[in-house]
Amino acid sequence: MTATEDEKLAAALDLLKRLPPSRVYTYLECLLELAPEIAEDLLANVDQPLQVAKDKKLSKQYLLCDYNRDGDSYRSPWSNEYEPATDDGVKPKESLRKLEVEGNEVFQQYCGQYYDGGISSFYLWDQEEEEPGSFAGSLLFKKDCGKISKAGMEKGVWDAVHVVEALPKGKDQAEYKLTSTVMLSATKKDLFKLEGNLTRQMERTLPTKQGHVPNIGMVVEELEGGMRNSLQQVYFGWCEQVVSSIRNSGMKLPEKVIEDLKAKAKV
Amino acid sequence: MSEKIIDELLKDAPPGQVKEVLKDVKTLVGDDAKVDNVARKTIREYDLKHLTHATYKHGGKSHSLLLSKHAETKPGSDLYYDPATGLCVRYDHLEQRAEALEGEEAKSEEAERMRGDEAAESRRKAVETQLRDVYMEKNYPFGACAVYVTGGGDLAVCISSTVSKPRSYWSGRWTSEWVLSTKGDGPDSFSLKGKCDVATHYYEQGNVQFRSNREFSVADRKTSDLAKDCIKCIAEEEFKYQEDLQESLREFAETTFKKLRRQLPLTQLKFPWHTGAASLATELMKREKA
Incomplete structure (x- = not known):
């Protein structure tokens, strides 16, 4: 069968x-x-690792994903142009593009403060067919650190993909449904490679008078902060515990310790 | 063409999850006989590479069988020699079932040939006892081990420990393979070459995998008690390796990971979504850098 x-x-x-x-x-x-x-x-x-491209017109970097792709071209969030150029590439309608421009400015600052030199991109598309006034977006962050080379011993890569759906609730509220995935790889030369991804979800209903961009930002900030701690737990603490439970290095590791760690790693 | 794909998907199965991966592949291919046909060979290679730990019953007792190339009686025969009991065991890699040969079948030349000569066997036995009773007991609570006489008269020391907790979505594996060669009749000295492999998998709302391995080489150690000294040497090397792993993981969490994403901006406050303070915070960052 x-x-x-x-x-x-x-x-x-x-x-x-x-x-x-x-x-x-x-x-x-x-x-x-x-x-x-x-x-x-x-x-x-x-979710696949994020690729970086450069907006040739404005000389600014942006991130590639399925949400800004049309055929073989990708739309830059800065110039709103497709590269390579296409005649019929899908673009957000004017009101959404306005929100997208505002979002890209603000999230670039957010990125500067939390990622200190990372790259950000924010893309929106409408979902009117689902419900009038609803839309969806993706907020992406990428940060590289260190390198593996003759002199370099450690390398870390962080790719965050936040996908948000905004649905109007009554006259002056909106519900934000967020699904976030962080892909993280950590490599130590000649010793280990630790890589993977975690996905978490969150929903919040917030007043729209504060603006969609700050609202999305707050939800992302909360979930991303929690995920950062989960990643630290799962990648480093957890992994060390698991290795010690397979090969006992003298530390006592009853199942309870591992369960505790797991509980902590949950958002 | 799909033979290659089946092989590709199966050979990377995480510790203790071959059956789950096989089931998924069967669902996707839709031809169980074809999948089984490829899987028999792929899983066989997987088991030998990762020193899969099986158990079998004989004489009313349960015994461990480590699958490795040292245990193969003939390449591809699925018959393995268990040096601890001197028995030949048939292992079905698909069904994950081991069964000791009985009666006429059991008196195989293979087992005789693999036993090696008396001197080698007594050396093997001493190392095995020391490994099992002293080292494994303390350090690998879930593990199994085996010591073989190799074709060249060396001893091969294998350790395998897999922990799988599907209900809490994680598994892990540690394997060690050491080759011990000796000099002199005593013997007076020994050398060790070894390799350890570590893999872990966490898959609750995600997929996080850790991979590490290290090769070792210890040359010309004087000895008056081979079994004791060589196990002590293995213990020291493995302990040092695990310590390095733990230290490096902590260090990574403290340094590079922190540089990837901060817990809070430099202001120590959450992002000021509703005020103009965002630019002030950005200004602070610039000053910090300067």
């Missing part, structure tokens, strides 16, 4: 949760060849 499309998608997503994140491209290729019918759903559900 052949599996349904839903069963295949579930199996493909389960596989991607088990196999090493560093080779996600290879596995995606394999999965798409095995089950081309799930391609669209699969790609929409898998």
Whole structure:
């Protein structure tokens, strides 16, 4: 008996949760060849490391993802132009573009303060077909640190993908549904490679008179801060504990300690 | 073409999760016989590479069997030698089932051949006892070990420990493979070459994987008690490696990780979404840098 499309998608997503994140491209290729019918759903559900491009007109860096892609071109959040240029690339309508411009300015400052030199991009698209006045957006941050070379011993890469849906609630409120994924890789030369991703969700209803951009910003700031702590726990504390529970280095590690750590790692 | 894909997806299965990965691959391929056919070979290689730990029953008792290239009686035969009992064991890599050969079948030449000569066997036995009773007990509460006489007359020391907690979404594995060679009749001295591999996987609302390995080489150590001295030497090297791992993880968390994303902006306040203070904070950052 052949599996349904839903069963295949579930199996493909389960596989991607088990196999090493560093080779996600290879596995995606394999999965798409095995089950081309799930391609669209699969790609929409898998976060891949963010690529960086440069807006040639304004000489500013921006991030590439599925949300600013049209065919083989990507739209810059700064100039609103597609590179390479396309005649019919989708662009947000005027009111959303206005919000997008405001967001890119503010989130660039947010990025400067939390990431100290990272790259940010904010993209919006409307979702009027779902509900009048609703829209969705993605807020992306990327930061690289250190390098592996003759002199460099450590390298860290942080890619954050925040996808937010805003739905009007009554006359003066909106509900914000946020799904955030942080992909983090940590490499120590000749010793270890630690990489992966965590995903968390959050919902908040806030008054719209404060403005959508500050509202989205506050929700992102809260969830991202919590995730930063989870990542620190899961990547470094947790990993050390697990290694010590396999090979006992003299530290006592009952299951309870591990359960405690897990509890702490939850947002 | 899909043979290559099946192999690609299976060979990277995280510790203790081969069955789950196999099930997903079967759902996607839709031809169980074809998947099994490829999987038999891929999982076999996986088991030998990662020293998979199996158990079998014999004489009313349960015994450990480590799968490794040292235990193969003939390449590809699925028959493995357990040096601790001297038995040949058949292992089904797909079903993950081990069964000791009985009766006529058990009196195989293979087992005889793998035992090595009496001197080597007594040296092997001494190292095995020391490893199992002193080292494993204390350091690998969930692990298994085996010591083999290799074709060249050296001893191969294998350790494997996998912990899998599917209900709390994590698993981990530590394997060590050491080759011990000796000089003199005593023997008077020994050398060790080794490799440790560590992998962990965390997959609750995410997928986080840790990979590490280190190779070791210890040359010409004088000895008057081979078993005791060589296990002590292995213990020291492995302890040092684990200590390095722990220290480096802490250091990374304290330095590079902090530089990736701050816990709070330099102002020690959350981002001022509703005031014009954002530019003030940016100004502060600039001053800090200057």
